[in-house]
Amino acid sequence: MGAWRQRIGAWQALLASHADGSGHWLLFDPDPLEFSAALVAIWERGEQAILPADDQPATLAALRDSGQPLGTLAGGLRAGGDRDPVWSHRPLPTVAVTLYTSGSTGEPQRLDKRFAQLDAELTTQRALWPYAEDLVIGQVSHQHIYGLLFLILRPLAEGVPFATRPCPYPETLHAWLAACAGARLQAALVSAPPALSRLPATIDWPAVRHAQGRIYSSGAPLSRAASDLAQALLGSPVHEVYGSSETGGIAWRVQQQGETWRTFPGLAIESDAEQRLWLRSPHLADPQSWQRQADRVVLDPDGGFRLLGRADRIVKIGGKRLSLTAMDRALGELEGVRRAQTVTLNRRELRLGAIVELDPAHLPHDHASHRATVKRLRRDLARRFETPALPRYWRFVDAWPTNAQGKLSATLRERLFADLDDRRAPRWLGERTLAEGIEVTLEVPEHCRYVDGHFDAQPVVPGVTLVHWAMQLARRLFALEADFAGLERLRFPQPLLPGDRFRLTLARRRIKESESLMITCESARGQHASGRLTLTERHHVA
The missing domain is CATH 3.10.129.10 (Hotdog Thioesterase)
Incomplete structure (x- = not known):
């Protein structure tokens, strides 16, 4: 705690020396210690923190005029040597953090979160699952609301240490748990479906299982097979959290207790004629208003619900929220592409497939040209999207496949990717x-x-x-x-x-x-x- 306070002082000094009067700071830093210290220093000044979802060039270009960059962003300012923090009586800013997420049109959507909203979520989560562990370790980014709450704000509010390095890979997770086991400590794990779906049984999990506390997962529903595997290997059930950046947490479940999602205390839900979910929640900007969601649901008599899927084209790929509309538009702008459509494919985990109509001169005709075409398109898309979200499977057509009604039907989409299931x-x-x-x-x-x-x-x-x-x-x-x-x-x-x-x-x-x-x-x-x-x-x- 002493080292963390010293880092707050270092960031305070940096902010004071570079303040431009706007009161807006663009903060991106993968180090939880530096990130959290900078965030507190910004709030102590009564100013606003803007959190980009990633540090991709296209993301930064879109936010270039939003605030002065801090942390590891291109051109970002970094704090210098440790020093004691200086506390004042400045009022907190109206907006605690600004986040960006994909909207239904494919354009980044700005989300302002007030302190009352964050406090309501922290109160709900602490009432359900108080951190009883000695340490919180994570496999997700704190630049998004789920990681921000579970990896940064909850540990600070509850007085629990958090790891200063993420553990994205099974081997690093095992190393963290081994260190905890050696020190007779227990760790809570904040994870997501991509990481939990790839836990290899070949690692010696039984040797560290007693160091594993509660496991959290969010970002997308976890498959039942992955949930069972994680519990078998790590010895703890997975608590899945359902929600979004816009709504905050909505519901939770442990699949071994049933597939139904249980709503958080204080929330009210309804379903309309289209089976779309309606929500009233203290986590919303207006806690008394009803907000329609993109998810379709079936309500259960006990007040919970089962998910039927989304009614829009926003998906989670590799734990990253992605607008398929934005991906389609980006693909359509690339050299040689006449038309493109991305589809989700339920492999071991959700993956993205791309159907691309190419000019005749760009059509690949053999293995080498196919690989070169995929490499070129992925390289161009990587300027705008993170690598885990890029299409994994590619189908290059010379004419757009349609049925008798002129539609690229579900049957045709399945036919295009049928070889994945039948070798x-x-x-x-x-x-x-x-x-x-x-x-x-x-x-x-x-x-x-x-x-x-x-x-x-x-x-x-x-x-x-x-x-x-x-x-x-x-x-x-x-x-x-x-x-x-x-x-x-x-x-x-x-x-x-x-x-x-x-x-x-x-x-x-x-x-x-x-x-x-x-x-x-x-x-x-x-x-x-x-x-x-x-x-x-x-x-x-x-």
């Missing part, structure tokens, strides 16, 4: 009707199961796999019920390789009494197959 499937990228049949654009997934062992020096797609894919597509495209009977004049001039983009043209033919499927397969490297598959009537066994 035997080709990567579907669109189709169109021709005079002589239907042309389907496909890509050979780099990790396709069928290329394993064909061959070690250069994996290739076996000819029989191409026949199998053609039959699968024909069943859907032509409602084909016939079975494969044989091959006629089928040639394979050159093999398909992992990453190859190719066009498979299918045409249904009837010659006399026999039915056949004509196939042609071509890529930028030339022809890969042509010929005919003979078919036989399918016999159903009663």
Whole structure:
């Protein structure tokens, strides 16, 4: 505590020497000690702290005129040597902190939090879960409201030490718990779904489990599997907190006790005809007003609720709040991009996929050009978004896929990413009707199961796999019920390789009494197959 007070004095001296009269300070510092000391020094002057969500160039450019930068921001001022703090009787500022978060339009939304709002949250959380541990350690940023409350303000208000370094990785978390175990201390863990979902069972958690106190998680709902895994490895149930930067905390749950979210004391909730959640809360700027939320819910008789998903395009990716509208707009502005849409994919944790229509000159045709295109787009997006929020899976199309109503339907979106769940499937990228049949654009997934062992020096797609894919597509495209009977004049001039983009043209033919499927397969490297598959009537066994 003495060292922390000395850092407050150092920041006070810096602020006094660089005050420009605006009373607004742009504060970003990953060191919790420096951050909290600077925050108190700002408040002691009766001035306002503005907390950027990150230190990306585009973020800083948008906030350039908001205040004088402090901490590790580009051009930020850093406090010098320790000194005793000087306390005055200046009144506190009207606004305690200003935060920025994604709005529904994709533009950063400014959020002013008054001290009464922060105090209401701290009171609620302390009543539910007083810090009984000896130390608070974190895996999230204190630049956001969840980390600010649980990692900085709650420990200060409750007189509990907090760690001066975050522990984002499982190995660093284990090291912190090992240190606590050696000192016979117990630590509360402030975490989030990305970190809790990646806890490896290979680390010796039983040796440090007795040092783990209560676990908190927020930012997005935690999967039940991840919740069970965290409790099994760390020996403590996960207390999930549901809310947002705008609303503050709304509800909480421990999944082993049920999936229903329990509202915080003092909050009132309702649901409208669209199942949208309405909220009245002391954590809002106007505690007596009702505010409509983007989440859809089902209310339970006991006063809790179950989440059904959001009605807007704001998601949490890698623990970061992201506007898909903003990501779509940014992608659409990049070189060679005609149109783009991002979608969420429920993998082990929520990930982002991108469907991108490219100019013909920019379309990748093989593994190397695909990787280069992804690298270029990710590099350009990284100027505006943090790395964890960037798309993980990419689908490059030459024409926007639509159904009969002209929509990119949920069925088409699922088809574009179906190979992620089936390693035997080709990567579907669109189709169109021709005079002589239907042309389907496909890509050979780099990790396709069928290329394993064909061959070690250069994996290739076996000819029989191409026949199998053609039959699968024909069943859907032509409602084909016939079975494969044989091959006629089928040639394979050159093999398909992992990453190859190719066009498979299918045409249904009837010659006399026999039915056949004509196939042609071509890529930028030339022809890969042509010929005919003979078919036989399918016999159903009663």
